[in-house]
Amino acid sequence: xxxxxxxxxxxxxxxxxxxxxxxxxxxxxxxxxxxxxxxxxxxxxxxxxxxxxxxxxxxxxxxxxxxxxxxxxxxxxxxxxxxxxxxxxxxxxxxxxxxxxxxxxxxxxxxxxxxxxxxxxxxxxxxxx
Numbered sequence: 242x243x244x245x246x247x248x249x250x251x252x253x254x255x256x257x258x259x260x261x262x263x264x265x266x267x268x269x270x271x272x273x274x275x276x277x278x279x280x281x282x283x284x285x286x287x288x289x290x291x292x293x294x295x296x297x298x299x300x301x302x303x304x305x306x307x308x309x310x311x312x313x314x315x316x317x318x319x320x321x322x323x324x325x326x327x328x329x330x331x332x333x334x335x336x337x338x339x340x341x342x343x344x345x346x347x348x349x350x351x352x353x354x355x356x357x358x359x360x361x362x363x364x365x366x367x368x369x370x
Contacts, residue, residue, distance in 0.1 A: 266301035268354035269294045277365035285337035295322035305351040339367040
């Protein structure tokens with residue numbers, strides 16, 4: 242527990258030192274909509290990857306990823322990005338319990354970016370057999 246507290250104190254200190262740069266941290270997604278197209282019952286697990294980039298000068302901290310349902314999960318390779326750095330966001334979508342019709346889900350990426358949260362939309366159409 243002590244290590245975790247020290248780790249976060251060090252992170253806060255690093256963020257405060259970096260805050261004297263010109264442009265604040267700003268998260269940019271390579272895509273803001275993923276269209277999974279027409280989906281049937283089989284297969285029902287999909288995986289997508291998009292790039293996240295800090296287009297600001299200050300250190301960007303990805304704090305949390307929240308989704309509109311348990312059927313969507315997101316994971317990033319790196320939670321700290323220096324200015325200009327990129328990381329990969331992997332999105333897993335499980336459609337097995339989707340109702341027939343339009344698919345509209347969201348994934349929110351919460352960070353210290355000036356326009357947080359960044360929202361990624363997942364759209365498509367579910368066709369039951």
